[in-house]
Amino acid sequence: MVVAANRLPVDRVVGPDGAPSWQRSPGGLVTAMEPVMRDRAAAWVGWAGEPEPALEPFHDDGVCLYPVSLSLAEVKDYYEGFSNGTLWPLYHDVIVQASFHRNWWNSYRSVNLRFARAIVQVASPGATVWVHDYQLQLVPAMVRALRPDLRIGWFNHIPFPPVELFAQLPWRRSLVEGLLGADFLGFQQTADAENFLRACRRLLGMSIKGDTVTFASAAGQPPRTVRASAIPISVDFKGLDALARTPGIGARAEQIRASLGNPEVLMLGVDRLDYTKGIRHRLKAYEELLQDGAISPPTVTFVQLALPSRERVGPYRLLREEVERTVGRINGEYSVLGSDAVHYLHHSYPRAEMVAMFLAADIMLVTPLRDGMNLVAKEYVTCRHDLRGALVLSEFTGAWHELHQAFTCNPHDIEGLKQTIMSAVTAPEDDRRRRMKALRRQVAHHDVQRWASVFLDSLASAPLKPYRTTVSSERERRAVQRAQRANLRASDTASERVSP
Numbered sequence: 001m002v003v004a005a006n007r008l009p010v011d012r013v014v015g016p017d018g019a020p021s022w023q024r025s026p027g028g029l030v031t032a033m034e035p036v037m038r039d040r041a042a043a044w045v046g047w048a049g050e051p052e053p054a055l056e057p058f059h060d061d062g063v064c065l066y067p068v069s070l071s072l073a074e075v076k077d078y079y080e081g082f083s084n085g086t087l088w089p090l091y092h093d094v095i096v097q098a099s100f101h102r103n104w105w106n107s108y109r110s111v112n113l114r115f116a117r118a119i120v121q122v123a124s125p126g127a128t129v130w131v132h133d134y135q136l137q138l139v140p141a142m143v144r145a146l147r148p149d150l151r152i153g154w155f156n157h158i159p160f161p162p163v164e165l166f167a168q169l170p171w172r173r174s175l176v177e178g179l180l181g182a183d184f185l186g187f188q189q190t191a192d193a194e195n196f197l198r199a200c201r202r203l204l205g206m207s208i209k210g211d212t213v214t215f216a217s218a219a220g221q222p223p224r225t226v227r228a229s230a231i232p233i234s235v236d237f238k239g240l241d242a243l244a245r246t247p248g249i250g251a252r253a254e255q256i257r258a259s260l261g262n263p264e265v266l267m268l269g270v271d272r273l274d275y276t277k278g279i280r281h282r283l284k285a286y287e288e289l290l291q292d293g294a295i296s297p298p299t300v301t302f303v304q305l306a307l308p309s310r311e312r313v314g315p316y317r318l319l320r321e322e323v324e325r326t327v328g329r330i331n332g333e334y335s336v337l338g339s340d341a342v343h344y345l346h347h348s349y350p351r352a353e354m355v356a357m358f359l360a361a362d363i364m365l366v367t368p369l370r371d372g373m374n375l376v377a378k379e380y381v382t383c384r385h386d387l388r389g390a391l392v393l394s395e396f397t398g399a400w401h402e403l404h405q406a407f408t409c410n411p412h413d414i415e416g417l418k419q420t421i422m423s424a425v426t427a428p429e430d431d432r433r434r435r436m437k438a439l440r441r442q443v444a445h446h447d448v449q450r451w452a453s454v455f456l457d458s459l460a461s462a463p464l465k466p467y468r469t470t471v472s473s474e475r476e477r478r479a480v481q482r483a484q485r486a487n488l489r490a491s492d493t494a495s496e497r498v499s500p
């Protein structure tokens with residue numbers, strides 16, 4: 001199996017002696033894929049995280065890593081620009097405005113082609129290729145064009161937007177065509193897969209039946225059929241549960257509580273510092289609860305871990321400034337000597353320390369405005385083998401569709417969010433235990449190993465033969481599709497018409 005993702009699963013770190021080494025990087029995708037890679041012979045193609053120089057392939061923890069190099073300009077245009085300034089906001093309900101720049105798009109295309117070339121060099125005949133995420137949406141079609149013998153799957157870790165939003169993208173048709181190079185497309189939610197299928201129908205006039213799309217491929221070739229369906233990602237329940245049960249972790253959790261003055265209620269937030277995660281809304285609700293006198297330190301305290309993220313992208317810099325200003329204001333107003341109202345930590349922690357924090361926290365606040373899944377919610381319940389603690393969860397996360405026994409909130413509704421937090425704080429112990437038990441059962445039965453095997457099985461059995469409709473309805477549909485296509489082509493930009 002060849003895995004391709006924007007980033008390699010490791011970061012280059014330079015020790016005090018100046019010697020470089022590799023360290024597993026934090027983040028959703030790596031956390032999810034680590035147990036999958038461990039169980040299989042696999043290679044990983046990705047960017048090493050720094051602009052050039054190109055690195056030679058190397059081994060880490062039994063996995064062959066094939067670095068793809070990016071120039072400084074490509075980091076700006078392909079990664080910070082098109083991936084995180086265009087696609088990320090567009091795919092997350094345009095929480096911040098998406099920017100469209102033709103030079104970003106050109107860079108995205110040429111970097112996707114570099115990834116495709118690297119994949120086909122690594123893949124043995126008939127290999128399975130698993131492409132990840134929104135940064136590499138052109139790769140499936142590029143790989144297929146270069147190596148038709150490969151079986152290609154793609155998984156989207158983030159939401160796929162409704163066609164009304166997606167249609168804003170000047171290069172919308174090229175992205176859909178890029179994805180349709182795959183045999184199987186996996187999404188977090190059924191709604192995401194449906195949004196993609198609707199985009200195929202509306203923007204390219206393709207024929208949809210159930211979860212498959214059928215379309216004419218190259219001239220003279222038979223039509224192809226691609227399946228798009230939901231396979232929600234999860235966590236390594238067994239591994240994480242075992243780690244949380246080790247005595248050292250339990251002792252560390254107690255130490256953490258003691259270092260915070262043993263509050264009656266410890267609230268926790270763990271996020272990449274991203275505007276999709278609803279950190280500002282969370283802080284606003286918390287500040288108002290302090291203002292109202294519903295809570296106060298040292299009885300209650302709040303730890304917010306904010307993993308540094310995309311720090312050179314404008315909206316992320318602004319978010320950091322705003323969050324830090326708010327934390328400063330809250331602490332100035334409400335902290336007491338020896339007990340801060342908010343503990344804000346803007347750095348990365350080792351995995352074991354994260355687990356200890358989950359075990360220490362009474363209330364886990366997961367309040368994104370939009371999130372493909374949110375692994376933190378699933379990690380929290382996985383760690384709570386003691387059945388203590390309560391999860392406050394936004395209904396705009398993928399996780400909410402599975403974790404029905406969480407305390408549900410709409411983060412846009414600050415009054416409602418405050419009430420939900422207080423319901424979690426005041427819930428009787430047996431109610432919390434009952435909820436936590438059900439939440440843990442759900443994650444235990446739908447763990448990351450199951451996610452990977454369902455994805456790979458779906459890819460292995462993806463339809464090779466096209467679905468065929470009856471001639472009369474097909475003829476009718478084609479006429480409508482031709483008209484739609486003609487209309488859409490007329491409005492597409494010249495740059496999109498350049499084939500990749």
Ligand code: GDG
Nearest residue numbers: 026027028031157307348349350351371372373374375376
């Ligand atoms: C994308 C999608 C989807 C956080 N701080 C530290 C640390 N983390 C780990 C968490 C968790 C991961 O990072 C974050 O995953 P999320 O799922 O919450 O969010 P994204 O990074 O936005 O991930 C998301 C995911 O992909 C998977 O498909 O769920 O919707 O946006 O695992 O624990 N890990 C360590 N130190 C930290 O300081 N070690």
